Amino acid sequence: MKNKLIKVAAAPVLLMSLIACNADQAGNAVVTPEPTSTAQAGQSDPATAVPEATAGPAAKPAPSSVAAGEIEHFEDLTISDWVDDNTVIVSKENEQLGTMSLAELSGSYPKSLYLYHLDTKEYELLKEQKDTNLGEAELSPDGKYLLYSEYTLGDPAYYVMDLGSKKTSGIKGEPVAGAISAEWADDNTVVGPAYSGGAFTADVTGKIAAVKGLGAEGLIIVRQSKDKLYYTSNSNETLQMLDRTTGEQASLPLDRVGGVVPSPDGTQLLVQQYTDTSQKLLLTDAGGENPQVIVEGAELGGFSWSPDQQRITYSSAEAADGDGPSALYIYDLSTKESAKIAEGSGSLDTSWSPSGKALSYNEWDGKRSSSNVVPLVYGDSK
Template sequence: MKKHPLQMAALSAALLLTLGACASNNEPGRVTDEDPEGDITVIENQDEEVGEPVVSIEKIDELEQVQITDWLDDNTAIVSKANTELDKMELAELADQYPRSLYYYHVDTDEYELIQAEENAFLGSAELSPDNTHLLYTISSLGDPVFSVLNLETMEGFDLTGDPIGGAMSASWADNETIVGASYAGGAYVATVSGELGPMEHLDEGALYLVQQSGDRVYYNTNSEPGLQALDTQSGESTALPFDNAGGIYPSPDGNQLLVAQYNDSKMSLILSDTAGSDPRTIAEGASIAGVSWSPDQSMAAYILQEEEGSQAGRSLYVYDLLSDDTTQIAVNLEQAFTSWSPSNEKLAFVEWGEESYSSSIVYLNYALQGGSDAQTP
């Protein structure tokens, strides 16, 4: 796997303005970084192959105190942010904060349009159904979040709670009408957008950790047995995959490939394979890997990598090109973060959060053919 340093590496709009005039003068084999005091550092990458970047940055827009979690279209993101139209939270521990509501963020006009609000609650982690008709999101204040489903046409919804599942521990879309996850009652559950909710057939017991469905396969493991399994929902049979300590499972949009975050002693690896775990390819390795997401056309994968435990360099955002086997560093010195792609692949959002703050950045990407100078959009 080849790595290319970006010709323009930046973490904020201010840094982009600082470097904009000289970005074209950055030499191949270098990464430009800026510390909090404003000192710019150029890092040599003598051990890495030098070549024309497959991915380069056009610009980065930063949104303070906003969490981007999904995209409706290329100019409309789904976000969570403080709603100052509501009263502050009633709980004493949260009394200095406003509730967080869900909004459409219109990128071209920099305007917010309210989707859903609730008094004394933080709404977040919103994810659109594949057909963009429903929204899956969380409701929280203190304690574990509650998952809820909203019909974006009728604006009616329901929570994934109560008998017979005891509540949803996790939730993700299986298709346009179906949500799956691990339940507090044990095993996995299945919910539909019409409000039906019940245990998943053939997987209705056990303390599950990962639950992710793609097509007719449900990938899962348990707290005590971290090896990854694949349940065929048609036959009811489970097959062990060659990942004995899986911490994350990310099926490709077409369901034909997998990205698996695998623990290996004190390290984590991000592994690309087919749905059976065959022909595995390690694309990243370090102390921790998070924020994994596929581009909609599945030509790219984004992830957050911390190379060494306790490293002062922090975490970095990378984009991996599946066709060229190239990896491009997008941003450095991140806190905890997750990522999401716009439908065209031209924008990549990453959200950072710390103990008391959070922010989002939208990275505008240009694509170039290997060894070519003309940028192209896939």
């Protein structure tokens, strides 16, 4: 299960022209990777977790109920989602397509999408395209479609693939001029900010419509959960909510918002909030009320919900710019306790397996990307 957080810069988003690419579908190929393994024990780190937003000393947490098993490490690829507990979706260089023809990218190979089978250690080609990098692949909630991006230089373009027929549809053109970013809203609908301003919805055939009631202002965050659409704009970092059933709009009591991740059942929100000197990860209800501070630090990221909605992942980096050492934690909602699961560099993008018995995280050292698969050992024998 993939929960993506859109990180925002302080400067307004520059609306650029959408680059449309023609998609060529490829067949299947199998190659064998060379993963390495490291052993990483889970460590309880109570100081990183703050149980409530109200002032007062935090209670001493109980012993950790989750720890990391043997971590499997993969160089030069990115894991973006899980198909099942033995299969992940990855983006990696495809040397069979030859090097990129653009002078700025000469010497590098285009990145293609693959299924990687953790049990058999084999890759299965999903999608390749010459001179094009494919990435950000995310399954629809029902697992029938794949949302992914294509890019070379500049901004990405977004596409939806029917995994049954392998047919692809682009999210582009009128009336919204294309997608700045894109997220699944439900099994058959993608939502995101539009280049023309406001927000768009697109179905799995690529049919696009503007979201009514939002006008043409440039938006940054656009996330939908059930019938509620959450958003921020270039001119207003306070989180807004549009009820798509009634058309009513509301300003939520959450300012300086940098990201939002709704819970699987739509009843709660993870909210990244900036202060003058740090960042906070808040847990609120669907209306932005009753905030609890999960953690506060210099640079936070990697936010995702476990499938059963009982645990949350986050990463915490020492440096405010996100560079340098960082650590990955799992926060237990019942005990209000954080357990350190792994160490890495920068913001660690995370994704849970469907059973919640494993998760993956990606890291970037400034030159190369790598991914890790972490088996989880639960004290409650999950």
